[in-house]
Amino acid sequence: MRTRNKAEPWLFLAPALVVYTGVAIVPVLWSLGYSVFDWNGIDDMKFVGAYNYLRMLSDTTFKTAVVNNLLFMAGGSAFQLLSGLVMAIILSNISRGSNSMRVLYFMPCIISSMAICKIFEKLLSVQPEGVFVALLRFLGINPIAILSEPNWVLLVVTLIDGYKFCGLYMVIFYSALVALPIDVQEAAYIDGCSWGQQYRYIKLPMIKNVFFACLVIVLNGTLKGFDVPYILTSGGPGSASELVATYMYKTTFNSTQFGYGGALAVFLLLESLVAVSVVRWAQVRSAKREG
Amino acid sequence: MRRKQRFLVVWTTVLVLFSVSTVSTFAASVKAPLSIHYLTARSEDEAVIKALKDIAAEWKKTNPGFTFEVESIPDRASYLQKLKILAASNELPEWFESDPDTFFASLVKKNMVYNIEDLYKELKVSDRFFSISKEYARLPESGNLSLITWQCNCEYFFYNKDMFAKAGIKSKPRTMDELLAACAKLKTAGFTPIATVSGDWPVLRYFAMVPFRLSGNDYIINATQGKVSFGNDVGIAGAKFMQKISQYFQVGFSSADYDTMVDLFVGNHAAMLYNGTWVLPELVDKNGDLKPNIGCFTMPTYSSHDATPATDFFANSGIGTAVRRDKMTDQMKSFLAFVFDRYPDICLKKYNTLPSISPASIDTLSPLYKSILKDIKGVKTYAKCWDVVIDSASLETLNKATTELCLNRITPEEWASRMDKIVAENHK
Numbered sequence: 001m002r003t004r005n006k007a008e009p010w011l012f013l014a015p016a017l018v019v020y021t022g023v024a025i026v027p028v029l030w031s032l033g034y035s036v037f038d039w040n041g042i043d044d045m046k047f048v049g050a051y052n053y054l055r056m057l058s059d060t061t062f063k064t065a066v067v068n069n070l071l072f073m074a075g076g077s078a079f080q081l082l083s084g085l086v087m088a089i090i091l092s093n094i095s096r097g098s099n100s101m102r103v104l105y106f107m108p109c110i111i112s113s114m115a116i117c118k119i120f121e122k123l124l125s126v127q128p129e130g131v132f133v134a135l136l137r138f139l140g141i142n143p144i145a146i147l148s149e150p151n152w153v154l155l156v157v158t159l160i161d162g163y164k165f166c167g168l169y170m171v172i173f174y175s176a177l178v179a180l181p182i183d184v185q186e187a188a189y190i191d192g193c194s195w196g197q198q199y200r201y202i203k204l205p206m207i208k209n210v211f212f213a214c215l216v217i218v219l220n221g222t223l224k225g226f227d228v229p230y231i232l233t234s235g236g237p238g239s240a241s242e243l244v245a246t247y248m249y250k251t252t253f254n255s256t257q258f259g260y261g262g263a264l265a266v267f268l269l270l271e272s273l274v275a276v277s278v279v280r281w282a283q284v285r286s287a288k289r290e291g
Numbered sequence: 292m293r294r295k296q297r298f299l300v301v302w303t304t305v306l307v308l309f310s311v312s313t314v315s316t317f318a319a320s321v322k323a324p325l326s327i328h329y330l331t332a333r334s335e336d337e338a339v340i341k342a343l344k345d346i347a348a349e350w351k352k353t354n355p356g357f358t359f360e361v362e363s364i365p366d367r368a369s370y371l372q373k374l375k376i377l378a379a380s381n382e383l384p385e386w387f388e389s390d391p392d393t394f395f396a397s398l399v400k401k402n403m404v405y406n407i408e409d410l411y412k413e414l415k416v417s418d419r420f421f422s423i424s425k426e427y428a429r430l431p432e433s434g435n436l437s438l439i440t441w442q443c444n445c446e447y448f449f450y451n452k453d454m455f456a457k458a459g460i461k462s463k464p465r466t467m468d469e470l471l472a473a474c475a476k477l478k479t480a481g482f483t484p485i486a487t488v489s490g491d492w493p494v495l496r497y498f499a500m501v502p503f504r505l506s507g508n509d510y511i512i513n514a515t516q517g518k519v520s521f522g523n524d525v526g527i528a529g530a531k532f533m534q535k536i537s538q539y540f541q542v543g544f545s546s547a548d549y550d551t552m553v554d555l556f557v558g559n560h561a562a563m564l565y566n567g568t569w570v571l572p573e574l575v576d577k578n579g580d581l582k583p584n585i586g587c588f589t590m591p592t593y594s595s596h597d598a599t600p601a602t603d604f605f606a607n608s609g610i611g612t613a614v615r616r617d618k619m620t621d622q623m624k625s626f627l628a629f630v631f632d633r634y635p636d637i638c639l640k641k642y643n644t645l646p647s648i649s650p651a652s653i654d655t656l657s658p659l660y661k662s663i664l665k666d667i668k669g670v671k672t673y674a675k676c677w678d679v680v681i682d683s684a685s686l687e688t689l690n691k692a693t694t695e696l697c698l699n700r701i702t703p704e705e706w707a708s709r710m711d712k713i714v715a716e717n718h719k
Contacts (some may be wrong), residue, residue: 040397041376041378042378042394042397042398043397043401055716061688121546125543125547125551126543127483127541127543127555127560128554128555128558145542145545147545148543148545148698150700233546235691236489236490236545236691237545237546237698238691238692238694238695238698239691250687253372253376254371254683255683255686255687256375256379256683256684258379
């Protein structure tokens with residue numbers, strides 16, 4: 001369809017572009033601007049060039065945060081996608097009670113992060129004794145304050161964060177599974193495909209694009225993970241559950257180092273872009289192989 | 292001609308607009324009643340806030356149009372974040388709270404707050420304030436006083452007498468060694484010796500005790516300015532003491548919060564709680580004395596060659612209130628004079644809290660409060676709070692490294708090395 005006026009498409013896009021520019025592009029450029037200065041919010045800004053970026057190389061807390069973040073991303077993505085997919089498969093195979101189950105599975109998504117974190121904090125607390133600890137004692141296991149254990153805290157934070165968001169992927173996968181054409185499934189059934197084979201060779205490959213889209217969302221979400229680790233442990237004990245986003249937030253707003261915080265924000269942006277690029281590359285390669 | 296007419300129209304419009312705005316601004320400044328937005332880190336049901344609200348309500352009777360709006364953010368970390376953002380965007384409220392830390396020092400340097408010492412002299416109230424209430428609020432480097440303080444606090448080890456008796460502890464610990472021995476006995480008897488929380492000031496107080504005893508405030512002031520290493524003899528002694536005493540903290544102390552810490556002690560789940568007199572409303576009976584099963588003792592001494600005597604310990608006046616320099620009008624001064632006049636009696640008689648200003652009479656005080664006042668007056672050197680002395684950029688590292696030290700994940704030398712590195716980095 002040809003438009004009479006070439007500017008028309010841009011006029012339709014303009015409101016969304018303006019909002020996107022204001023909400024996404026401008027803050028990124030602003031952070032980039034701050035990242036080349038040393039500023040505490042009160043005194044005059046001092047230009048330092050690439051000093052803040054070089055500082056990252058010798059910052060042990062930052063290096064710990066990056067490693068923690070990669071582990072959080074890997075573990076969190078696997079947990080959220082797998083559990084979302086399993087819940088979606090269960091829901092698509094039951095008829096009775098599926099509505100109630102859907103609500104139950106999705107509920108953690110709509111409960112505020114603060115509420116979820118406080119619930120788990122009390123559940124896992126040793127003093128005063130929480131439900132989880134009481135259960136361990138009942139089973140004869142010596143309870144540990146798992147949120148104070150540096151070797152376990154990152155795993156616990158990852159699982160709680162995953163618990164909060166897996167409902168979202170359940171909804172996406174469920175929608176994709178129920179939208180699959182029924183004739184393909186019936187043909188497979190007639191040809192002798194078992195239930196497992198249907199999923200392995202027909203249904204899951206058919207929702208591959210949805211899977212890639214979810215992968216992009218979950219990778220981005222876990223790379224920028226903030227609320228659960230910040231509320232639950234504030235990155236502690238020590239730096240055991242520190243992520244790049246929590247470290248960036250504390251550097252900027254607690255330590256009032258707006259310049260270095262800006263540099264950390266730019267790093268986070270670049271990290272997310274790299275992750276999404278890798279997923280896109282994998283998706284294109286997969287499509288080429290099929291084509 | 293047309294050009295000339297356009298020129299005249301434009302300049303006439305500009306002049307008219309300018310005049311209107313000047314007149315309206317002037318009119319607004321003359322007519323506007325006093326309005327105070329008070330950003331506070333205290334909870335709204337704290338005695339200080341209740342007392343100030345009562346005084347504001349009284350003032351309003353004779354000054355209609357006066358507004359006193361309190362915005363309370365009791366979580367200190369969230370409060371400080373909001374304060375710093377407001378300061379960076381030049382939107383500080385008329386009154387806000389701060390400790391005399393490095394962040395507040397930068398506000399003073401930028402002339403953003405009114406000099407309270409000048410205010411006290413102007414209103415002739417300087418002598419009515421307790422010494423601690425003025426000295427604690429002074430900036431350590433410049434000695435500038437730009438914070439109004441409302442309380443007179445000191446810090447004690449509150450202990451559960453029943454647990455002490457059952458553990459066979461016959462007397463209050465007077466030295467650090469006796470304190471550690473008491474903790475060991477309590478642990479053997481099956482009690483949690485100490486309730487505390489890390490990542491915040493409570494754990495830092497334990498750390499500060501030995502260095503204060505060995506060197507007064509010299510260690511922390513010099514180390515946070517990079518003049519001495521955190522890892523000198525005094526620092527290492529403090530770090531080693533920290534590793535010893537942290538084994539007596541409650542399980543999970545590094546992920547607990549302040550309320551859990553207090554509740555553990557009040558609920559008889561922990562034998563000792565180190566806290567300030569602001570916690571007394573939870574520990575006293577209706578007569579204003581400590582409940583029968585609760586006792587208290589001051590910070591123990593460390594060795595026979597301590598630099599500070601047993602009568603010196605942590606005493607402070609709580610977080611102070613600053614007034615924006617450009618908001619200190621004559622109306623504001625009149626209101627503050629009224630506040631200073633009414634505050635001590637309301638705070639003490641109605642809300643059982645020791646005010647920063649000497650009340651008309653202390654005869655009606657309970658024996659506990661009289662004893663607290665006596666302890667405060669006996670302090671010659673006030674111990675500086677580490678979380679206030681150190682710059683905010685280094686405080687995060689101090690909290691993290693101290694928690695790791697307490698969990699035995701790093702050695703005292705590694706702790707000191709991290710602190711030296713971050714202080715050097717932030718003082719470049």
